[in-house]
Amino acid sequence: MKELIVEMEKYAKEHNIPIMQKEGIAFLMKYIKANNVLNVLEIGSAIGYSAILMASSSLNVKVTTIEKNEENYMECLKNVKKCGFDKKVNVVFQDALEVNLSEENKYDLIFIDAAKGQNQKFFEKFKYFLAPHGVIITDNLKFHGYVGKSDEIESKNLRQLVKKIEQYIEFLNNNEEYTTKFYDIGDGISISVKNEQSA
Numbered sequence: 152m153k154e155l156i157v158e159m160e161k162y163a164k165e166h167n168i169p170i171m172q173k174e175g176i177a178f179l180m181k182y183i184k185a186n187n188v189l190n191v192l193e194i195g196s197a198i199g200y201s202a203i204l205m206a207s208s209s210l211n212v213k214v215t216t217i218e219k220n221e222e223n224y225m226e227c228l229k230n231v232k233k234c235g236f237d238k239k240v241n242v243v244f245q246d247a248l249e250v251n252l253s254e255e256n257k258y259d260l261i262f263i264d265a266a267k268g269q270n271q272k273f274f275e276k277f278k279y280f281l282a283p284h285g286v287i288i289t290d291n292l293k294f295h296g297y298v299g300k301s302d303e304i305e306s307k308n309l310r311q312l313v314k315k316i317e318q319y320i321e322f323l324n325n326n327e328e329y330t331t332k333f334y335d336i337g338d339g340i341s342i343s344v345k346n347e348q349s350a
């Protein structure tokens with residue numbers, strides 16, 4: 152397992168595939184264990200790095216992960232098989248914004264780690280699949296230190312992307328249904344919990 156993880160880190164670096172920073176994934180794994188999380192939904196599998204590590208963090212946890220890029224999906228499947236997690240990790244090949252999950256499926260943890268400009272859309276779509284007392288966790292809210300400084304960014308594409316993340320943070324802060332805490336861990340993580348009265 153350790154060997155596969157190192158192999159995946161190397162593959163991600165060589166193929167320019169963004170995966171979670173070590174500090175961020177360590178935080179998620181600890182959270183899963185401490186809170187007895189049993190069902191995780193991940194938006195954005197890439198090559199399965201975070202899905203496999205989350206699945207390894209406790210005996211009973213199961214992960215459903217959605218990926219729309221075929222090459223990444225195939226690599227993810229290969230890695231899940233390699234570590235014998237076929238029964239723990241369910242990899243779905245589809246655009247998460249188009250996927251139709253059964254309404255009966257409820258998740259203790261929904262992890263948003265896909266297209267960074269679409270965070271709010273993912274949040275609004277998947278919040279209906281949150282189990283009572285479940286949490287929505289989002290990664291990359293610092294976006295390599297650019298968040299909060301979007302007006303200083305020269306590249307138009309990057310500036311627009313960072314502005315979207317800034318707007319998402321505002322959306323979380325102003326959301327009356329959910330309370331969000333922000334953590335300066337890895338590339339910036341948030342944890343959103345549904346308020347009791349808006350159940």
Ligand SMILES: C[S@@+](CC[C@H](N)C(=O)[O-])C[C@H]1O[C@@H](n2cnc3c(N)ncnc32)[C@H](O)[C@@H]1O
Nearest residue numbers: 170171195197200201218219220246247265266
């Ligand atoms: C940051 S990477 C995920 C990294 C992974 N969670 C990890 O830490 O190992 C983002 C992935 O989300 C995928 N993605 C982007 N938009 C998506 C969408 N709408 N539906 C499904 N996957 C998407 C990308 O193809 C990419 O592989």
